[in-house]
Amino acid sequence: MTQPPLPSPQARGWIGRRDPRLRLLAALLFALVTVSLERPAIAALALGLALALAFAAGLKPRDLARRLLALEGFMLILMLSLPFTTPGPPLFSLGPVTASGVGIILALMILLKANAVVLVLLALPGTLEPVVLGHALARIGVPEKLAHLLLMTVRQIHLLHQEFLRLRQAMRARAFVPRANPHTWRTYGWLMGMLLVRSLARGERLMGAMRCRCFHGRLYLLDTTRWNRGDTLASLGLIPLLLSLPLLDRLG
Amino acid sequence: MAHIPDGVLSAPVLVTGALVSVGLLTVALRRLDYERLPPAAVLSAAFFVSSLISVPMGPSSVHLLLNGLMGLLLGWTAIPAILVALILQAAFFGFGGLLVLGVNTMNLALPALFCALVLAPWLQRCPPARIPWIGFAAGALGVLFTGLLVALSLGLSGEAFVPAAKVMVLIYPPLALVEGLITATTIGFLWRVAPEMLTREDNPRV
Structure with missing residues (x-):
């Protein structure tokens, strides 16, 4: 992982x-x-x-x-x-x-x-590069909102994956070994819940930071292909x- | 197992899938304004990362579909989020294919939409002790409906695929059970830790 x-x-x-x-x-x-x-x-x-x-x-x-x-x-x-x-x-x-x-x-x-x-x-x-893929999709006629969602999702995937690794390491430090049993499934349920809670908090911070930088509901595609x-x-x-x-x- | 590869389905099935997906996507994108794009992107990234977890099951391991949970938390936004995940998985992991993107999106998005429109309103009404049950229903039904749609796409593509489609239908119930248990835990956890994610009006859910 x-x-x-x-x-x-x-x-x-x-x-x-x-x-x-x-x-x-x-x-x-x-x-x-x-x-x-x-x-x-x-x-x-x-x-x-x-x-x-x-x-x-x-x-x-x-x-x-x-x-x-x-x-x-x-x-x-x-x-x-x-x-x-x-x-x-x-x-x-x-x-x-x-x-x-x-x-x-x-x-x-x-x-x-x-x-x-x-x-x-x-x-x-x-x-x-995933970001370039997003730009190219927008340039060949994929709806702009979808391309924006893809671009932002790609960026957040990297950040949330680090968050996930941190949570996973904390579990490993407590000697968690995944097995095919209800304990594992319940634990993974909590892990996903925690990831979602943190991602929502991150989403709010992101929105605030973007507003501070004059985001008013539109992103501009800056690519130089x-x-x-x-x-x-x-x-x-x-x-x-x-x-x-x-x-x-x-x-x- | 929900990713059908290219070269399998017949042209009418591919076209139907593409049309249904484009229709759903048009409605979903119209309901999603730019203002709510950042939180929606963070949540869909969280779902993408969660779907990378391999969950041990019996002698092998499975990945979660999460379309039920996405439907509960994202509502209509689940549809573009699912499509984004499928595009990324097709391009970078080689899951599925290109022309089948429409069918694959439809197979995951319709169950998600069912959870969003039928099960999500129950979250507001039912007593807290029952909340995990709604999670279980969303997780399990998401997988079962997807399995049914995958089997249907196969079965409608040709007589020869019908036995393979039947095998698919048999594979999905155990997956649905595990996904249901995990989703129930997640929803129960969210209810205690961040109930606003399930009820608040200004979240990405429409």
């Missing part, structure tokens, strides 16, 4: 220099294209492209594997059930149930697509690359 609450490894090199808005829109286009694919070979190609982007952004394989595993609890249920529940010509049987080739392909497609989208999310918007020639080149390269995926998918 000593790692920062919002891990955001900064992108290096070519991807790190791209405009945040471009990275967001590229992730969106990639997700749209990937989800619409129908052939496993092309979905695998999309996953390969996503992996290439993730490595180009300088993400470490170990971190990526850990992040992708977060997805797999949900996936496991689908992977285990889909081959046996999709109608189609039987491939093999396990006791009373038979697996169909169609089902296995469907399961494989979901696995490829979900991981590809998550990889691109981690590689493009995931390597932005500029669209440069590299961004235009990157989008000119990326769009045909992404659009070729559905083309290959239909033609084959």
